[in-house]
Amino acid sequence: MNVTSTVVGYPYIGAKREWKRTLEKFWKNEITEEQFEAELKNLRINRLKHQKDLGLQFITVGDFTKYDRMLDLATMFNLIPKRYEALENPTANETYYAMARGAKDAVACEMTKWYNTNYHYIVPEYEGQSLTLNGNYILDQFLEAKNELGIIGKPTIIGPYTFVDLAKGYDEKTRAAFFLQLIPLYSQIIKELVTAGADWIQVEEPSLTKSLAEEEILIVEELYKQINEAVPEAKILVQTYFEALTSFERLSRLPVAGIGLDFVHGGKENIKALQNYGFPQNKTLSLGIINGRDIWSANLAEAISTINAVKQLSNAEEIWISSSCNLQHVPVSKKMEENLPQELYDHLAFADEKIREIAEITYYIEKGAWLKEGVVADSLKAIEALAIHPIRKNKVVDDALKLLTAKDFARSVPFSERQQIQKEALQLPDYPTTTIGSFPQSQLVKKTRAAWRKNEISDEQYAQFVKEETARWIQIQEDIGLDVLVHGEFERTDMVEYFGEHLTGFAFTDFAWVVSYGSRCVKPPIIYGDVEWTHEMTVKEVAEAQQLTNKYVKGMLTGPITILNWSFVRNDIPRQEVAYQIGLALRKEVAALEAAGIKIIQVDEPALREGLPLRKENWNEYLTWAVDAFKLATSSVATDTQIHTHMCYCEFNDFIDPIRALDADVISLETSRSHGELIHSLKANPYELGIGLGVYDIHSPRVPTIEEISHILNESLAVIPKEQFWVNPDCGLKTRQEPETVASLKNMVQAAHKLRQQPATI
Ligand SMILES: CN1c2c(nc(N)[nH]c2=O)NC[C@@H]1CNc1ccc(C(=O)N[C@@H](CCC(=O)N[C@@H](CCC(=O)N[C@@H](CCC(=O)O)C(=O)O)C(=O)O)C(=O)O)cc1
Numbered sequence: 001m002n003v004t005s006t007v008v009g010y011p012y013i014g015a016k017r018e019w020k021r022t023l024e025k026f027w028k029n030e031i032t033e034e035q036f037e038a039e040l041k042n043l044r045i046n047r048l049k050h051q052k053d054l055g056l057q058f059i060t061v062g063d064f065t066k067y068d069r070m071l072d073l074a075t076m077f078n079l080i081p082k083r084y085e086a087l088e089n090p091t092a093n094e095t096y097y098a099m100a101r102g103a104k105d106a107v108a109c110e111m112t113k114w115y116n117t118n119y120h121y122i123v124p125e126y127e128g129q130s131l132t133l134n135g136n137y138i139l140d141q142f143l144e145a146k147n148e149l150g151i152i153g154k155p156t157i158i159g160p161y162t163f164v165d166l167a168k169g170y171d172e173k174t175r176a177a178f179f180l181q182l183i184p185l186y187s188q189i190i191k192e193l194v195t196a197g198a199d200w201i202q203v204e205e206p207s208l209t210k211s212l213a214e215e216e217i218l219i220v221e222e223l224y225k226q227i228n229e230a231v232p233e234a235k236i237l238v239q240t241y242f243e244a245l246t247s248f249e250r251l252s253r254l255p256v257a258g259i260g261l262d263f264v265h266g267g268k269e270n271i272k273a274l275q276n277y278g279f280p281q282n283k284t285l286s287l288g289i290i291n292g293r294d295i296w297s298a299n300l301a302e303a304i305s306t307i308n309a310v311k312q313l314s315n316a317e318e319i320w321i322s323s324s325c326n327l328q329h330v331p332v333s334k335k336m337e338e339n340l341p342q343e344l345y346d347h348l349a350f351a352d353e354k355i356r357e358i359a360e361i362t363y364y365i366e367k368g369a370w371l372k373e374g375v376v377a378d379s380l381k382a383i384e385a386l387a388i389h390p391i392r393k394n395k396v397v398d399d400a401l402k403l404l405t406a407k408d409f410a411r412s413v414p415f416s417e418r419q420q421i422q423k424e425a426l427q428l429p430d431y432p433t434t435t436i437g438s439f440p441q442s443q444l445v446k447k448t449r450a451a452w453r454k455n456e457i458s459d460e461q462y463a464q465f466v467k468e469e470t471a472r473w474i475q476i477q478e479d480i481g482l483d484v485l486v487h488g489e490f491e492r493t494d495m496v497e498y499f500g501e502h503l504t505g506f507a508f509t510d511f512a513w514v515v516s517y518g519s520r521c522v523k524p525p526i527i528y529g530d531v532e533w534t535h536e537m538t539v540k541e542v543a544e545a546q547q548l549t550n551k552y553v554k555g556m557l558t559g560p561i562t563i564l565n566w567s568f569v570r571n572d573i574p575r576q577e578v579a580y581q582i583g584l585a586l587r588k589e590v591a592a593l594e595a596a597g598i599k600i601i602q603v604d605e606p607a608l609r610e611g612l613p614l615r616k617e618n619w620n621e622y623l624t625w626a627v628d629a630f631k632l633a634t635s636s637v638a639t640d641t642q643i644h645t646h647m648c649y650c651e652f653n654d655f656i657d658p659i660r661a662l663d664a665d666v667i668s669l670e671t672s673r674s675h676g677e678l679i680h681s682l683k684a685n686p687y688e689l690g691i692g693l694g695v696y697d698i699h700s701p702r703v704p705t706i707e708e709i710s711h712i713l714n715e716s717l718a719v720i721p722k723e724q725f726w727v728n729p730d731c732g733l734k735t736r737q738e739p740e741t742v743a744s745l746k747n748m749v750q751a752a753h754k755l756r757q758q759p760a761t762i
């Protein structure tokens with residue numbers, strides 16, 4: 001039997017975020033386009049060489065991007081929305097980055113979560129355009145690897161079903177035309193790759209793990225039938241991930257040469273399907289056995305026994321040992337980390353360490369022996385050493401969780417009564433204006449924090465700086481005329497990292513970044529022990545801000561599910577238990593804010609939706625404990641304390657019921673890139689609690705006009721009654737510059753004032 005080591009894809013960010021820096025230098029015109037392209041080429045080549053040096057046999061190409069892989073495909077297919085025609089003689093890069101980031105009057109394309117990850121992709125927009133092939137960047141990357149390094153790579157491309165599934169702008173009637181246009185383009189790309197010497201082509205189809213209706217399965221079958229007819233000579237491996245392959249019996253029999261399955265996230269179901277239906281003869285099986293979504297080293301003995309079981313069930317003649325998904329969701333290498341507890345460090349595996357595991361497993365499957373002596377014993381020892389670490393078991397937390405009863409998860413008074421009480425207590429104007437929490441993290445803010453981290457300035461100097469920046473922004477907010485103010489979050493690098501740094505059970509890396517969207521990166525904390533609240537985390541900053549103004553300052557916390565979903569989480573206890581531990585810790589912070597006189601407290605849950613299982617039938621189980629964790633954090637407050645929450649970066653259309661279940665007095669939602677669709681959903685499913693639909697996109701430096709904002713507000717008024725209506729931007733403003741922030745907020749406040757003059761429509 002033939003065994004090969006491979007990965008679905010490898011991070012492009014660079015061990016020291018070189019990729020991010022290159023992009024940002026180019027955008028700031030610090031390097032020419034030529035230098036930019038040369039730097040990217042260098043990064044691509046080094047990245048391939050590095051994977052080869054790690055011992056990977058079959059290296060993926062085409063998984064490198066200039067911003068986002070869905071955007072790469074959209075521009076390659078000439079799927080460029082009309083509004084970008086207004087750009088004057090744009091270069092290819094100018095159009096590409098205008099779609100990603102907006103330019104002049106052309107707003108950026110929508111961005112949304114990539115399945116249940118913290119990565120966000122650019123949503124392709126189908127407007128019935130004629131599609132053509134604008135080059136073939138996958139071929140370019142294939143040839144680059146071949147010519148520069150002699151590597152015959154495995155080109156990868158996001159497949160046609162997934163591409164259309166994740167795109168928007170079509171309906172039942174136009175979908176067929178969209179597919180029909182794409183089939184020849186995919187076939188052409190594949191043909192060119194085969195002609196250039198590609199042995200295999202990996203076609204990524206994660207959408208084949210969603211629940212699919214019969215009609216959709218028929219489409220998938222037809223797509224691959226037509227592609228196979230167009231390029232029968234191509235060896236295509238359809239790669240699925242994040243869940244088990246749906247309708248295994250039929251989809252594993254698509255007319256392609258191989259199927260890639262995720263044995264980590266869809267393991268049990270994929271194995272059951274193999275038992276029931278077997279694996280089609282003469283097909284290659286790519287076995288996703290190393291977890292591409294977590295940072296823990298594998299139990300190699302367990303991996304081998306799963307592979308052996310799969311081998312027996314599938315009878316495949318050729319297997320690839322692979323990652324469960326693209327490794328872009330984990331950091332590059334743990335090698336540079338020098339400040340982690342040894343027990344934690346030993347049990348970590350980032351992308352490079354995962355490739356080493358894949359190489360080891362492949363060697364064992366092929367040769368029946370390990371490459372490195374003692375590797376299995378080491379892997380078990382690492383797991384065991386962390387399991388018995390005292391940080392894993394905190395009796396105080398354990399006892400507190402056991403004492404919880406149903407009333408700890410519910411406000412004492414229903415919203416209908418709270419609404420009136422809060423209205424009288426808070427005396428806010430109609431259509432109150434507010435922001436989501438963060439204000440620009442200017443160069444000065446970042447530099448001062450960096451100096452403090454390097455001990456160049458003292459704790460007191462740093463705290464004084466944060467205090468002054470907060471005071472400056474309280475004044476700015478007063479001048480703008482906002483109704484409910486925020487302290488600005490200047491003390492925070494990241495909304496999750498900050499809380500992790502103050503709670504027990506967390507560890508922090510120095511270099512373990514992953515891309516969140518475009519060039520924006522996050523460095524998720526690691527939850528490796530029980531989580532406990534030991535001291536106030538936000539009270540000082542918020543209370544100081546409150547003293548500077550007669551307006552309300554919102555307390556600002558990150559919710560339990562967002563802390564959970566944006567961290568790398570221990571895998572020895574259920575996620576639900578970790579969520580409750582965090583919920584309990586935040587409950588104490590909420591109480592501390594209340595005790596300090598804060599009357600409005602926002603608990604952000606932007607990541608609530610991203611934790612949803614891909615299959616709808618599994619939603620309920622997750623949502624039950626996720627919503628409960630939020631309620632555990634927020635429900636202890638007095639009736640006249642107003643709880644806000646905020647969500648962004650996702651589709652809310654089918655998510656109104658879970659949002660309602662949070663029982664938050666007010667929610668602010670990001671909507672400006674998909675406003676119409678949400679209005680439609682709210683019409684069908686009216687929402688009764690306080691709600692602010694984001695009135696402008698904060699991802700773009702563009703200042704929205706008063707008229708644009710008024711238009712959005714008026715649309716929202718058709719579905720949200722005045723008593724519930726809040727006015728806010730889409731999300732926090734930490735990534736923006738000060739002038740555009742002030743100008744945009746002034747227009748927002750003006751638009752709200754105009755609304756107050758207008759007779760209510762409902
Ligand atoms: C709201 N979102 C978040 C998500 N996930 C999170 N974990 N956090 C989020 O806020 N997911 C969904 C959305 C969208 N995502 C993002 C993600 C990332 C950013 C962003 O702006 N990222 C910054 C990095 C932010 C940060 O932590 N900055 C540090 C500085 C780190 C740094 O670069 N240091 C320098 C050294 C500085 C010096 O010595 O002078 C270095 O290492 O070179 C900080 O502020 O202190 C990014 O730039 O990528 C936004 C939305």
Ligand SMILES: N[C@@H](CCS)C(=O)O
Nearest residue numbers: 436437438604606732
């Ligand atoms: N309060 C946070 C929420 C981001 S989702 C912020 O304003 O940055």
Ligand SMILES: [Zn+2]
Nearest residue numbers: 606648731732
């Ligand atoms: Zn947000």
